[in-house]
Structures are given as structure tokens and as C-alpha cells.
Amino acid sequence: xxxxxxxxxxxxxxxxxxRIAATKLQEMGRTDLMLHALGVPLLEELRTEAAKGxxxxxxxxxxxxxxxPGYGNKEVELQPVHKAVYLLFxxxxxxxxxxxxxxxxxxxxxxxxxxxxxxxxxxxxxxxxHLVNPLDNAINEKCSRIKSAFSxxxxxxxxxxxxxxxxxxxxxxxxxxxxxxxLKVITLPRxxxxxxx
Numbered sequence: 001x002x003x004x005x006x007x008x009x010x011x012x013x014x015x016x017x018x019r020i021a022a023t024k025l026q027e028m029g030r031t032d033l034m035l036h037a038l039g040v041p042l043l044e045e046l047r048t049e050a051a052k053g054x055x056x057x058x059x060x061x062x063x064x065x066x067x068x069p070g071y072g073n074k075e076v077e078l079q080p081v082h083k084a085v086y087l088l089f090x091x092x093x094x095x096x097x098x099x100x101x102x103x104x105x106x107x108x109x110x111x112x113x114x115x116x117x118x119x120x121x122x123x124x125x126x127x128x129x130h131l132v133n134p135l136d137n138a139i140n141e142k143c144s145r146i147k148s149a150f151s152x153x154x155x156x157x158x159x160x161x162x163x164x165x166x167x168x169x170x171x172x173x174x175x176x177x178x179x180x181x182x183l184k185v186i187t188l189p190r191x192x193x194x195x196x197x
Contacts, residue, residue, distance in 0.1 A: 055161055056154075057192045060087075064115045068153060076149050080116035081127055085142045086186075087111040089164050093190060095183030098139055101132040108132065143184070161188045 025034045056070020066076040088108050112124045130138040147163040
């Protein structure tokens with residue numbers, strides 16, 4: 001089939017054509033050619049997309065415990081500071097740049113005070129100062145711990161939806177200026193986030 005003929009097909013027709021070609025390559029024992037045609041980056045993207053279909057809800061209780069009913073109701077074990085960071089990013093599905101965390105200082109402090117009710121306010125504020133300081137590595141350490149907590153409970157493709165990960169957004173102003181926002185986001189569909197009484 002020529003490129004021109006393929007350009008005239010709908011997405012559903014293209015998918016059906018791909019299915020036929022993939023089945024034929026499998027029958028011929030040439031899955032190596034299928035992998036070469038798709039490429040590893042696309043294959044990784046497809047595996048992540050496939051994981052989307054089996055995502056568990058994330059239940060957050062009134063005392064800020066995180067549970068995954070789809071994984072035997074296992075609890076995601078996190079310290080109050082990690083929970084505060086996570087709640088901040090959950091509240092901002094559009095994403096936040098680490099270098100602009102200072103703009104969210106008050107909100108992050110509120111989440112931390114809610115998750116660490118018995119902790120001294122001065123210590124909470126000191127910890128938040130470290131988190132929002134762009135020259136401090138504290139936020140990266142917290143995100144790494146969050147990633148580890150989810151990765152212990154599920155495969156890496158499913159975990160990619162629950163963790164705080166990078167997303168680069170390109171902006172073009174006029175014809176001479178391009179800049180990138182390096183946003184950090186949680187890609188878990190928000191309808192899967194449930195707050196229990």
C-alpha cells in the first residue's frame with residue numbers, strides 16, 4: 001500500500017491494516033521486523049498505554065493514608081512530607097515546574113501541616129523552605145522516594161501514571177523565541193483519585 005493510499009485511510013482503517021500486517025509477520029516468525037518497524041520508543045509508549053487499562057483507583061483517607069484497591073487494597077507507605085508533595089501535585093494536573101515551587105509554598109505548607117498534625121510548625125516550615133529552594137535537591141529526593149513507594153507495589157508501566165514525572169511543554173513566541181516549560185506532573189486520570197470519609 002502506497003503512502004498516498006494510507007493517507008486516505010481513517011485511523012480505524014489504519015489500525016485494521018496494522019493488525020493484518022502484524023498477524024502476518026507473527027505467522028512468518030518475523031516479530032523482529034515488527035519491532036524494527038515500530039521502534040523501541042514507540043513500543044515503550046504502547047506498553048505504558050496498555051497499562052492504563054488496568055490502573056487502580058487511589059483512595060486517600062481523611063487521615064491521609066493512600067490505598068490501592070486494585071492491588072489488594074495495599075497501602076502506599078509514605079512519610080507526611082512525601083504525602084504533602086504528592087497532594088500538591090495531585091491538585092495541579094497542569095503540572096508545576098520545580099523552579100517555581102516557591103509560588104506554591106503556602107499550599108505545600110498547608111498540605112504538610114495536614115499530613116503531619118503532631119509535628120512542630122517551625123520544623124514543617126523549615127522543611128518546606130528546603131523543598132521550594134531551587135538550589136536544594138530536597139524535592140528531587142522526595143519525588144524519588146514517592147516513585148520507589150509506588151514501584152514496590154506495581155510494574156513500572158503502571159507506576160508511571162502514579163509518580164511525579166517530567167513533561168516538557170514547548171512554547172514559541174514569534175519566530176525567533178522558543179522556550180520550554182519543564183513541568184512535573186502526575187498523569188493518573190483524576191477520576192481514579194477518590195477521597196474517603
